[in-house]
Amino acid sequence: MKHEVKLVAAPTGMQPGGYVPKAYADRNVALTPSLEIEVARPPGIWRIRLRWPCPDPVRDVRADPSLFPDAAALFSPRAEASPWVTMGAPGLGVDGVLWRADTERLIAVQAEGLGTMKRSEAPAGWRYDAKHAGGVWQLELTLIGWSTLDASGRVAAAVWRGSAQERGGLKSVSPGWLGLA
Amino acid sequence: MQLERPQRQVAMVMDLNKCLGCQTCTIACKKLWNRDEGAGYAYWNNVETWPGEGYPRRWNETGGRDAAGQVKRGEVPDLESGYGRVWRFDHQQVVHSDSRKGDQWLKPDGDPSWGPNWDEDHGAGRYPQDNHYFYLPRICNHCTHPACLDACPRGAISKRSEDGIVLVDQDDCHGYRFCVEACPYKKVYFDTERQVANKCLFCLPRIEQGVAPACARQCPGRLRFVGYLDDAAGPIHKLVAQWQVALPLHPEYGLEPNVFYVPPLSPPALDAQGRPTGAPRIPVETLEGLFGPPVRAALATLEAERAKRKRGEPSELMDLLIAYDWNDMFKLDAPAGAVVREDAS
Numbered sequence: 001m002k003h004e005v006k007l008v009a010a011p012t013g014m015q016p017g018g019y020v021p022k023a024y025a026d027r028n029v030a031l032t033p034s035l036e037i038e039v040a041r042p043p044g045i046w047r048i049r050l051r052w053p054c055p056d057p058v059r060d061v062r063a064d065p066s067l068f069p070d071a072a073a074l075f076s077p078r079a080e081a082s083p084w085v086t087m088g089a090p091g092l093g094v095d096g097v098l099w100r101a102d103t104e105r106l107i108a109v110q111a112e113g114l115g116t117m118k119r120s121e122a123p124a125g126w127r128y129d130a131k132h133a134g135g136v137w138q139l140e141l142t143l144i145g146w147s148t149l150d151a152s153g154r155v156a157a158a159v160w161r162g163s164a165q166e167r168g169g170l171k172s173v174s175p176g177w178l179g180l181a
Numbered sequence: 182m183q184l185e186r187p188q189r190q191v192a193m194v195m196d197l198n199k200c201l202g203c204q205t206c207t208i209a210c211k212k213l214w215n216r217d218e219g220a221g222y223a224y225w226n227n228v229e230t231w232p233g234e235g236y237p238r239r240w241n242e243t244g245g246r247d248a249a250g251q252v253k254r255g256e257v258p259d260l261e262s263g264y265g266r267v268w269r270f271d272h273q274q275v276v277h278s279d280s281r282k283g284d285q286w287l288k289p290d291g292d293p294s295w296g297p298n299w300d301e302d303h304g305a306g307r308y309p310q311d312n313h314y315f316y317l318p319r320i321c322n323h324c325t326h327p328a329c330l331d332a333c334p335r336g337a338i339s340k341r342s343e344d345g346i347v348l349v350d351q352d353d354c355h356g357y358r359f360c361v362e363a364c365p366y367k368k369v370y371f372d373t374e375r376q377v378a379n380k381c382l383f384c385l386p387r388i389e390q391g392v393a394p395a396c397a398r399q400c401p402g403r404l405r406f407v408g409y410l411d412d413a414a415g416p417i418h419k420l421v422a423q424w425q426v427a428l429p430l431h432p433e434y435g436l437e438p439n440v441f442y443v444p445p446l447s448p449p450a451l452d453a454q455g456r457p458t459g460a461p462r463i464p465v466e467t468l469e470g471l472f473g474p475p476v477r478a479a480l481a482t483l484e485a486e487r488a489k490r491k492r493g494e495p496s497e498l499m500d501l502l503i504a505y506d507w508n509d510m511f512k513l514d515a516p517a518g519a520v521v522r523e524d525a526s
């Protein structure tokens with residue numbers, strides 16, 4: 001199953017702290033306008049292929065403190081009412097997977113609201129393959145045993161463009177939960 | 182965001198009339214705290230020549246506050262043109278060279294075009310009429326309203342209630358660097374290997390033992406005073422509140438820094454015939470640009486007290502600034518039971 005998702009800029013006005021909402025009040029256009037999501041479901045596995053335009057990829061950020069890596073994440077709601085735009089809320093969490101172009105392993109993430117994201121080592125059965133060609137990132141995620149997605153069948157997506165110093169709440173996101181089932 | 186004021190605030194005063202630009206403080210700090218591979222370029226303590234471009238370059242223009250103290254978008258300086266990369270030297274090549282003496286010299290790798298202290302001793306003005314410069318040592322100001330703390334969406338930066346020291350919790354830091362952007366003094370750095378923010382901790386473990394920070398204790402110029410702002414018997418209170426000769430850097434940013442500076446006096450400028458004009462070589466506008474309008478009154482007080490001393494009259498302020506006894510520069514009450522090592526460097 002393939003989805004073409006038009007992304008929106010994550011609203012900076014609701015970001016925690018006093019700086020981002022003011023300093024980035026003008027960030028209201030998604031720098032990554034669209035994301036293609038293709039899902040295959042061999043038994044017990046989520047194989048999810050993401051494709052998005054990225055004219056100037058950033059993979060290695062160790063050389064300079066002003067570099068930010070390209071990244072993408074998928075979140076799934078742990079509860080029916082988990083809000084997507086704030087990455088969950090207290091008691092209504094989300095969990096998911098974070099890919100960074102500078103990191104060999106996927107990162108498992110959990111959140112219960114903006115600014116609460118916790119990172120941990122991804123389960124052994126989570127792998128990725130990423131390629132950048134012709135101005136497009138193609139990221140294939142193989143996720144074995146993502147029980148939250150098994151239960152909800154829904155994800156929200158986020159893409160960070162490193163060359164534009166996107167990180168944290170500066171990102172392009174899907175405009176809501178997307179059904180993958 | 183307005184934070185509750187800490188119960189006590191530890192603070193530093195630096196007398197710019199005494200700084201030698203020797204960088205002992207820079208090295209003391211770097212060697213003690215900040216030797217990680219990914220932070221080689223980062224100096225929690227730096228000493229820059231002023232007027233000059235500063236470190237990182239144009240730090241006073243690239244932070245997250247405007248001249249009215251309002252939030253504006255800052256920048257994360259880059260390595261090559263902002264901070265300056267770490268230079269590497271091939272000593273072996275020079276030592277074991279068989280070329281003629283003088284043909285080989287120790288030079289940095291690559292072709293650097295900027296770095297900390299790149300413009301050391303350049304200054305401003307025309308020689309010999311009014312050329313001038315002074316050294317400006319800078320550390321994190323452990324601000325009362327820290328822009329770095331305000332900028333962190335994860336709440337990974339905190340200000341301690343017992344002494345007002347501002348700290349990054351690197352376990353909570355996700356490396357977003359909004360703190361680096363937002364600090365108008367550019368005193369949060371980023372460890373590129375560990376991918377976390379890193380900054381001055383005011384030698385917290387020493388403070389907890391009643392011992393002043395390494396940059397202060399190792400300063401051969403004896404210009405750094407350390408103590409609590411509210412200690413009326415201590416040097417900080419005397420210089421900041423009583424004599425009002427120690428001023429915060431860029432008060433207009435609105436963060437209430439807790440590092441204060443005694444502004445530099447300077448010899449007179451000369452006219453075309455080489456006669457003293459009576460005007461100071463360091464234009465008062467330059468100092469006003471750093472410390473705000475109160476610098477005029479501070480300079481007047483310093484001049485008046487210096488004149489008293491020259492006339493042989495007593496001056497408590499001059500005695501304090503001269504720091505006859507090094508121990509008088511630091512007044513930190515050690516918590517009960519703490520062992521203060523007087524030989525601590």
Ligand code: SF4
Binds near residue numbers: 320323324328365
């Ligand atoms: S000087 Fe910068 S890093 Fe230090 S407390 Fe103030 S805002 Fe934070």
Ligand code: SF4
Binds near residue numbers: 203204205316318401
């Ligand atoms: S050690 Fe003291 S005199 Fe030397 S550069 Fe630092 S502040 Fe100035």
